[in-house]
Amino acid sequence: xxxxxxxxxxxxxxxxxxxxxxxxxxxxxxxxxxxxxxxxxxxxxxxxxxxxxxxxxxxxxxxxxxxxxxxxxxxxxxxxxxxxxxxxxxxxxxxxxxxxxxxxxxxxxxxxxxxxxxxxxxx
Amino acid sequence: xxxxxxxxxxxxxxxxxxxxxxxxxxxxxxxxxxxxxxxxxxxxxxxxxxxxxxxxxxxxxxxxxxxxxxxxxxxxxxxxxxxxxxxxxxxxxxxxxxxxxxxxxxxxxxxxxxxxxxxxxxx
DNA sequence: ATTCTATATATAGATAGGCTATATATATTG
DNA sequence: CAATATATATAGCCTATCTATATATAGAAT
Numbered sequence: 001x002x003x004x005x006x007x008x009x010x011x012x013x014x015x016x017x018x019x020x021x022x023x024x025x026x027x028x029x030x031x032x033x034x035x036x037x038x039x040x041x042x043x044x045x046x047x048x049x050x051x052x053x054x055x056x057x058x059x060x061x062x063x064x065x066x067x068x069x070x071x072x073x074x075x076x077x078x079x080x081x082x083x084x085x086x087x088x089x090x091x092x093x094x095x096x097x098x099x100x101x102x103x104x105x106x107x108x109x110x111x112x113x114x115x116x117x118x119x120x121x122x123x
Numbered sequence: 124x125x126x127x128x129x130x131x132x133x134x135x136x137x138x139x140x141x142x143x144x145x146x147x148x149x150x151x152x153x154x155x156x157x158x159x160x161x162x163x164x165x166x167x168x169x170x171x172x173x174x175x176x177x178x179x180x181x182x183x184x185x186x187x188x189x190x191x192x193x194x195x196x197x198x199x200x201x202x203x204x205x206x207x208x209x210x211x212x213x214x215x216x217x218x219x220x221x222x223x224x225x226x227x228x229x230x231x232x233x234x235x236x237x238x239x240x241x242x243x244x245x246x
Numbered sequence: 247a248t249t250c251t252a253t254a255t256a257t258a259g260a261t262a263g264g265c266t267a268t269a270t271a272t273a274t275t276g
Numbered sequence: 277c278a279a280t281a282t283a284t285a286t287a288g289c290c291t292a293t294c295t296a297t298a299t300a301t302a303g304a305a306t
Contacts, residue, residue: 012263012264012265013264015264016262016263016264017263019263019264051264052264052265052266054264054265054266054267054268055263055264055265058263058264059263059264062263078272078273079271079272079273080271080272
């Protein structure tokens with residue numbers, strides 16, 4: 001039985017629209033391959049973000065098609081891995097998306113009744 | 124031509140998953156009818172949230188089916204309006220969703236590089 | 247009078263992005 | 277030798293939002 005009172009994962013609908021931001025943010029730290037991105041996101045989020053392979057890989061392919069990230073196969077290591085890193089355009093996009101994200105967070109905050117709103121620093 | 128540099132509206136994908144929260148939050152202020160919810164959201168967001176009728180009305184019907192809001196036709200006024208108000212369950216749900224939202228915001232903040240992250244109060 | 251705009255609600259169908267399921271392949275552990 | 281973890285990939289499903297359309301009336305403009 002699943003625990004509905006303290007759900008261990010964020011709803012996929014909620015994350016829709018910020019998955020790109022998350023992936024770009026994780027890649028800004030250091031170059032990663034798909035599987036490690038998946039793990040890093042899971043760990044960094046306290047298991048609340050657990051992207052399935054069928055979600056993550058299409059995102060990576062899309063980001064690469066948009067030239068926000070670039071890839072390189074590593075055949076030398078024990079396992080065949082496809083490493084990704086941010087491009088210059090990708091870094092810019094990360095900044096833009098972070099800005100948009102903050103604007104959106106402020107917007108929601110202003111809609112919430114004061115009792116339920118976090119205090120946020122002015123934009 | 125649309126202005127891509129300073130988009131006047133939030134992407135629909137970004138808002139996906141938090142529209143219910145917004146509608147519940149607006150209704151927590153006072154009872155509203157559909158059209159006024161649409162306007163209030165647009166004004167309160169600085170034109171950045173502009174729900175189309177085809178988006179809003181299905182949301183209201185779904186929230187009512189979940190008994191989070193209740194409706195009442197007003198035939199007396201010049202125009203036929205369907206007024207909505209929060210139920211007790213709806214108020215609880217608003218609190219829950221606000222909590223989840225805050226947790227999610229904190230999660231994203233922790234993923235962003237410090238330079239791009241807002242400083243948030245501890246949860 | 248008539249046309250246009252704003253107000254007010256409703257729904258069918260298109261779109262898009264995340265999910266499920268499945269496939270392939272290899273290293274490691276028991 | 278079997279089971280599990282690592283590693284990537286894609287076809288097809290699901291669903292919430294959007295587009296387009298429909299209906300109806302009040303008020304303003306011509």
